[in-house]
Amino acid sequence: MSNNLKILWHQGKQFIPDITTAQVPGIFRGRPVISSEDVDLAALEDLCPTHAIRINPVGIDMGKCTFCGECAMQFPNKIKFTKDYKLSATARGNLIIREGDENPLLINPDEIRKEIHRVFGKSLKLRQVSAGGDNSCEMELNAVNNVQFDMSRFGIEFVASPRHADGIVITGPITKNMTRPLQICYDAIPDPKLIILAGTDAISGGIFADSPAIDRRFLSAHSIDLFVPGNPIHPLTFINGILALTGRL
Amino acid sequence: MTSSETTYKIRNNQSVPLDRIPTYDYSEFRVLMIDLLKNGENHCVNYFAYQCNNRLQFIACVASDSKAIIHLLAHEMDLSATVALQSLTADIPALHLFEREIHENFGIAFTAHPWLKPVRFAHNRKNKTAINDYPFYSIKSEELHEVGVGPIHAGIIEPGHFRFICNGENVLHLEIQLGWQHRGIEELFVQKKKILERSTLAENIAGDTCIGHSTAFVNLWEGLCNYVPDESLEFARTIASELERIAIHTGDLSAICADIAYQLGNAVFGRLRTPIVNFFQEWGGNRLAKGLIRAGKINYPFTPELATRLLEILKVYEIDFDEISAKLFNLPSALNRMENIGEISPKEAYIIGTVGMVARTSGLNRDIRSSHPYNLYQKMDHQPIIKQTGDVHARAELRVDEIKQSIAYLRQLLNKVPASKQPEDHQFVSPANSFAISLTEGWRGEICHCAITDDKGELLAYKIKDPSHHNWMALAQVVRKNEISDFPICNKSFNLSYCGHDL
Ligand code: SF4
Numbered sequence: 072m073s074n075n076l077k078i079l080w081h082q083g084k085q086f087i088p089d090i091t092t093a094q095v096p097g098i099f100r101g102r103p104v105i106s107s108e109d110v111d112l113a114a115l116e117d118l119c120p121t122h123a124i125r126i127n128p129v130g131i132d133m134g135k136c137t138f139c140g141e142c143a144m145q146f147p148n149k150i151k152f153t154k155d156y157k158l159s160a161t162a163r164g165n166l167i168i169r170e171g172d173e174n175p176l177l178i179n180p181d182e183i184r185k186e187i188h189r190v191f192g193k194s195l196k197l198r199q200v201s202a203g204g205d206n207s208c209e210m211e212l213n214a215v216n217n218v219q220f221d222m223s224r225f226g227i228e229f230v231a232s233p234r235h236a237d238g239i240v241i242t243g244p245i246t247k248n249m250t251r252p253l254q255i256c257y258d259a260i261p262d263p264k265l266i267i268l269a270g271t272d273a274i275s276g277g278i279f280a281d282s283p284a285i286d287r288r289f290l291s292a293h294s295i296d297l298f299v300p301g302n303p304i305h306p307l308t309f310i311n312g313i314l315a316l317t318g319r320l
Numbered sequence: 321m322t323s324s325e326t327t328y329k330i331r332n333n334q335s336v337p338l339d340r341i342p343t344y345d346y347s348e349f350r351v352l353m354i355d356l357l358k359n360g361e362n363h364c365v366n367y368f369a370y371q372c373n374n375r376l377q378f379i380a381c382v383a384s385d386s387k388a389i390i391h392l393l394a395h396e397m398d399l400s401a402t403v404a405l406q407s408l409t410a411d412i413p414a415l416h417l418f419e420r421e422i423h424e425n426f427g428i429a430f431t432a433h434p435w436l437k438p439v440r441f442a443h444n445r446k447n448k449t450a451i452n453d454y455p456f457y458s459i460k461s462e463e464l465h466e467v468g469v470g471p472i473h474a475g476i477i478e479p480g481h482f483r484f485i486c487n488g489e490n491v492l493h494l495e496i497q498l499g500w501q502h503r504g505i506e507e508l509f510v511q512k513k514k515i516l517e518r519s520t521l522a523e524n525i526a527g528d529t530c531i532g533h534s535t536a537f538v539n540l541w542e543g544l545c546n547y548v549p550d551e552s553l554e555f556a557r558t559i560a561s562e563l564e565r566i567a568i569h570t571g572d573l574s575a576i577c578a579d580i581a582y583q584l585g586n587a588v589f590g591r592l593r594t595p596i597v598n599f600f601q602e603w604g605g606n607r608l609a610k611g612l613i614r615a616g617k618i619n620y621p622f623t624p625e626l627a628t629r630l631l632e633i634l635k636v637y638e639i640d641f642d643e644i645s646a647k648l649f650n651l652p653s654a655l656n657r658m659e660n661i662g663e664i665s666p667k668e669a670y671i672i673g674t675v676g677m678v679a680r681t682s683g684l685n686r687d688i689r690s691s692h693p694y695n696l697y698q699k700m701d702h703q704p705i706i707k708q709t710g711d712v713h714a715r716a717e718l719r720v721d722e723i724k725q726s727i728a729y730l731r732q733l734l735n736k737v738p739a740s741k742q743p744e745d746h747q748f749v750s751p752a753n754s755f756a757i758s759l760t761e762g763w764r765g766e767i768c769h770c771a772i773t774d775d776k777g778e779l780l781a782y783k784i785k786d787p788s789h790h791n792w793m794a795l796a797q798v799v800r801k802n803e804i805s806d807f808p809i810c811n812k813s814f815n816l817s818y819c820g821h822d823l
Pocket residue numbers: 118119120121122123124131135136137138139140141142143
C-alpha cells in the first residue's frame with residue numbers, strides 16, 4: 072500500500088489543467104498559413120501526395136492534407152504550419168485554408184444543429200468505428216482518455232455499445248468490407264445522434280481516396296456534424312473540437 | 321543436388337534481375353521448398369503470385385536465420401491454365417496463409433489444403449465468396465455454444481470477427497475472420513508513381529508501425545535503385561525504430577494492465593508512453609512519426625540538441641518505468657492473470673511459423689535485427705531476448721526487457737550523432753525486370769516488402785507482409801482450453817495488426 076502511494080507520488084501532476092490553452096511540444100504541424108509570395112504554382116500543386124493543394128488562389132484543404140510537411144519544406148516562404156491544433160470544423164468547406172487566412176478556425180454556433188447543445192451539452196457518449204483506419208487515429212482516440220488529456224472530465228466518453236451512444240466517431244477511409252457493419256452500428260444508435268469524422272482518411276479518403284476497395288456512400292447519405300483533421304488526429308484537436316461542437320467553449 | 325545450389329541467394333535490401341531467380345516446374349519447386357523448410361534454421365518470409373502478361377509468376381523467399389541470406393525460387397503457369405497445385409501446407413503448415421492468399425486472388429486450386437478459406441476479401445479477388453458468407457468451422461453438439469464477437473469491438477480498436485466454440489466457459493476452438501480493413505494498398509503502390517505518394521502509403525500500412533513499414537519501403541527502394549544512404553539516414557532510422565518499439569511496448573503494457581483490471585499500471589504505463597511519442601513530435605512534428613522516414617533524405621535531421629533532449633527524457637522515463645514494472649511483476653493478483661495463460665509451446669510456435677515477439681517468447685530466435693541486419697544494426701551486435709514459457713506473462717515481460725534493451729541501444733547510439741546533409745530530393749531510377757526485398761524488425765516482428773519491376777523499370781507488383789500474417793493463427797490456437805474471459809488478455813498480449821493483415 073505505502074508502495075502504491077509512493078508510485079502515485081512519483082508520477083507528479085500529469086493532467087493538463089486547461090485543455091483549451093495547452094501548448095504542444097516541438098514542431099507540431101497544425102493549421103497552415105499561406106503567404107502571398109510568388110512561387111512555381113504548378114510545382115507546388117503537383118508535389119502534394121493527396122491533392123490537398125489548390126492554386127489560383129493557393130489553398131490547402133485540411134480534410135485532404137496528410138500533414139506530411141513536404142510543401143512547407145519545399146516552399147518555406149509560401150507555406151508554414153503553425154502549432155495551432157484547433158483544426159476542427161462543422162462544415163467541410165471551412166477546412167480549406169486560403170492564401171492570407173491567418174485567423175484561428177472558429178466554429179460558428181449558427182452552423183450547429185440546434186439540439187446538439189441542448190441534448191449533448193453536459194454529457195456525450197460516443198461509439199467508435201474504425202472502417203479501414205490504420206490504428207493511428209485509433210491510438211490517439213485512446214490517448215484522449217489517458218491521465219494527461221482526460222476527456223472524461225467533461226462527461227465525454229467512449230462506450231462499448233451503440234445502444235448507449237449519442238453518436239459515432241468514424242476513422243479510416245471506409246472500406247467496402249466495413250460498409251454493412253458501419254450501417255448496422257449507426258442504425259443501432261438512438262436518435263438524435265451525431266456523426267464525427269476523425270482523421271484525414273475518414274474526411275476525404277486521404278491517400279486511399281481513389282482506391283477501388285473503399286465505398287464512401289454512407290457519408291453522402293448522412294450529414295456530418297464534425298470534421299477533425301489530422302494524420303493522425305492530435306488528442307487536443309479532438310477534445311477541443313467536441314467541446315466547441317457541444318457549446319462548451 | 322542440394323537446395324543451397326538451386327536457389328538464388330540474396331541479402332536483405334538487395335535486388336536481382338528477375339531472370340536470375342531459378343524457375344522450376346511446380347513439382348520440383350514443391351520438393352525444393354519442403355527441403356528448405358524442413359531445415360529449422362529457415363523460414364518463409366514471403367510467397368506470392370503476380371500477374372505478368374498472360375502468365376502467373378510465383379516467387380518464394382525463404383530466409384536463413386543463421387546465414388543472413390534469403391533463398392529465392394520461382395515457378396510459373398499460364399493464367400488460363402486450370403491445373404490444380406498440390407498444396408505445401410500439409411508438409412509445411414506455416415505456408416497455409418500464403419497459399420490461401422494465392423487461391424483467393426487468382427483462383428488457383430491447391431489440392432489437399434486443409435483450410436483453403438478466404439483471407440481478406442480483396443476487391444479484385446478471383447474467389448468471390450462474400451465477407452458475410454465466410455465458411456466458419458462448426459461442431460454440431462447440444463453441449464457446445466458459439467460466441468461471435470465483432471467485427472466492431474467494445475473498445476477503440478480495428479475491426480475483426482472472432483468466432484468461438486465453447487464448452488461452458490472453456491474455449492474449444494477460435495476462428496478469426498479478417499478482411500474488414502482491406503484498402504487495396506498493394507495495388508495503390510503500383511498505381512501511384514510518385515515517391516512521396518508511396519512513402520505516404522507505407523506510413524499508412526499499419527499506422528502503429530509507421531517506422532517499421534516506412535523503413536522497409538525506403539530501404540527497399542534505395543537498394544533497388546542502387547542508392548547508398550549516408551550514415552545520418554541509417555542513424556535516424558535506427559533511432560526511430562527503437563523509439564517506436566519503446567512507445568508501443570509501453571502502451572501495450574498499459575493495455576495489458578487495463579485488461580487485468582490493474583488500474584495503477586494502466587495509468588502509469590499509459591502516461592509513460594506520452595514523453596516518447598511527444599519526442600517524435602519534437603523531432604519530426606508528428607506523435608507517431610509520420611513524415612519522418614523518406615528515401616534518400618530526411619526532412620527533420622537528428623541534431624545533437626535532440627540527442628541531449630532524448631537522453632534527458634529517457635533518464636526520467638526509466639526511473640518511473642522500472643518502478644511500475646517491478647510492482648507489476650511482483651503483484652500476485654497480476655501474475656495470476658498472466659502466468660500459464662494463453663500458452664504456446666516452442667514446437668507449436670515453430671510449426672505455425674510465428675515471428676517477432678510471439679516467436680521470441682516461445683524459445684524461437686527470430687529477430688531480423690540480428691539475422692538479417694539493416695541500417696545501423698549491421699554494426700551493432702544485437703542479441704535477441706528469448707523467453708521459453710510462451711504465455712501472456714512471457715509476452716508482457718519480453719516487452720519490459722526489450723524496452724530496457726532499446727534504451728541501452730539509444731544511449732549507445734546517441735554518443736555520436738552523425739552530421740546530416742540538407743534534405744534534397746534524389747532522382748531514383750528503378751532498374752527494369754528486377755526483384756528487390758527488404759526486411760525490418762518492427763516492434764511486432766518481421767516486416768517484409770518485395771518489389772518487382774517491369775521492362776520499363778516501373779513497379780509491376782508490390783508485396784507487403786506484416787508480422788501479423790504469421791501470428792494471427794497462433795492467437796487462435798493459444799486460447800484453446802483457456803477460459804473465454806481470458807481472451808482479451810491473450811489478444812492484447814499479441815496485439816496484432818488488422819490493417820497490416822488486410823492491406
Ligand atoms: S503537408 Fe499537406 S498540403 Fe502539404 S504536401 Fe503534405 S499533404 Fe500536401
